[in-house]
Amino acid sequence: MTKQITILGTGAWGTALGKLAEYGDNQVQFWSRRGEVSLEEAIAHADVLLSAISMKGVGETARKVQEIGLPPQTIIVTATKGLEPSTTRTPSQIWQEAFPNHPVVVLSGPNLSKEIDKELPAATIAASRDMKAAETIQEAYSSDIFRVYTNTDPIGTELGGTLKNVMAIASGVCDGLDLGINAKSALLTRALIEIVRVGTSLGAEVETFWGLAGLGDLLATCNSSLSRNYRVGFGLSQHKTLEQVLEEIQSTAEGVNTTNVLIDLAQRQGIEVPISYQVYRLLNNQITPEEAVAALMERDLKPEVITPEEN
Numbered sequence: 001m002t003k004q005i006t007i008l009g010t011g012a013w014g015t016a017l018g019k020l021a022e023y024g025d026n027q028v029q030f031w032s033r034r035g036e037v038s039l040e041e042a043i044a045h046a047d048v049l050l051s052a053i054s055m056k057g058v059g060e061t062a063r064k065v066q067e068i069g070l071p072p073q074t075i076i077v078t079a080t081k082g083l084e085p086s087t088t089r090t091p092s093q094i095w096q097e098a099f100p101n102h103p104v105v106v107l108s109g110p111n112l113s114k115e116i117d118k119e120l121p122a123a124t125i126a127a128s129r130d131m132k133a134a135e136t137i138q139e140a141y142s143s144d145i146f147r148v149y150t151n152t153d154p155i156g157t158e159l160g161g162t163l164k165n166v167m168a169i170a171s172g173v174c175d176g177l178d179l180g181i182n183a184k185s186a187l188l189t190r191a192l193i194e195i196v197r198v199g200t201s202l203g204a205e206v207e208t209f210w211g212l213a214g215l216g217d218l219l220a221t222c223n224s225s226l227s228r229n230y231r232v233g234f235g236l237s238q239h240k241t242l243e244q245v246l247e248e249i250q251s252t253a254e255g256v257n258t259t260n261v262l263i264d265l266a267q268r269q270g271i272e273v274p275i276s277y278q279v280y281r282l283l284n285n286q287i288t289p290e291e292a293v294a295a296l297m298e299r300d301l302k303p304e305v306i307t308p309e310e311n
């Protein structure tokens with residue numbers, strides 16, 4: 001059945017998600033903070049409210065929508081990959097707290113917007129504690145170029161997409177320094193284990209990270225120069241400053257903010273995050289890319305631990 005999908009944010013991802021929604025035969029209404037349509041008008045008849053704004057705008061936008069109010073049947077979908085600095089909340093937690101009586105669905109997976117724009121095939125996850133809502137989004141968004149799977153772990157799905165951005169920065173450094181496939185394979189494997197360790201300690205289910213929203217998104221972002229986070233790492237490896245790299249990208253690279261929030265959270269909760277910590281030191285000008293690699297190689301020797309219980 002045709003849905004009216006209102007998309008908040010007309011950046012790279014909001015625009016691509018609008019195209020995908022139209023491809024799936026839905027009616028699409030865009031809203032952006034500098035656009036001509038008011039937020040009231042945009043959400044008045046929304047069956048689905050899909051937020052594709054960058055992390056820094058999520059709290060403020062959720063508050064604005066809350067002041068206006070949502071039609072009772074509206075399903076909220078969040079496609080943002082980040083953590084709120086002041087509270088460390090994920091976007092779905094922000095939306096769910098603002099709208100406790102509405103289902104919230106997380107849409108996340110290996111979905112580089114530039115490939116979606118070219119109508120190349122891709123798959124993703126629609127995750128919610130409300131399976132009916134997740135299935136509604138699955139049906140609304142599925143098409144012959146976009147395959148949507150459901151799961152019941154919104155936090156894990158969201159953290160997979162959020163934490164891999166930190167690893168994509170590390171991966172860009174690895175490729176930029178020409179460290180080779182052995183190093184890259186080791187990095188991605190240990191990155192996934194680190195994501196699992198953080199994710200499970202924040203309430204995610206371990207299995208989610210073996211799927212599209214975890215391993216899938218990690219592989220996409222860590223192997224593509226289309227990823228802005230990867231480009232941040234690559235640029236730093238060439239000894240550009242963070243400011244120079246962000247200026248070149250001219251778009252959101254959530255991994256920078258996520259790294260800072262993650263390190264604060266990991267230090268407070270005593271979670272071991274060796275790769276993210278080196279990314280943090282690099283982003284904050286405390287070490288060079290070469291020193292970051294050396295620091296990881298020189299860590300204490302230990303048995304290989306895979307499952308979160310063993311960590």
Ligand SMILES: NC(=O)C1=CN([C@@H]2O[C@H](COP(=O)(O)OP(=O)(O)OC[C@H]3O[C@@H](n4cnc5c(N)ncnc54)[C@H](O)[C@@H]3O)[C@@H](O)[C@H]2O)C=CC1
Nearest residue numbers: 009010011012013014033053054057080081112113251252
């Ligand atoms: N581009 C991609 O390939 C993908 C992006 N994402 C995620 O989607 C989110 C958005 O990414 P992009 O569209 O690529 O970034 P972008 O930089 O192209 O667009 C960001 C959008 O957020 C809006 N925004 C920023 N601050 C705001 C505020 N205070 N209030 C209202 N709106 C505000 C901007 O106006 C713009 O529409 C990020 O969290 C990103 O990680 C997720 C999957 C794929």
Ligand SMILES: O=C(CO)COP(=O)(O)O
Nearest residue numbers: 109110111112227228229
């Ligand atoms: O999340 C993404 C792909 O799934 C997009 O990655 P970047 O934000 O690094 O461009």
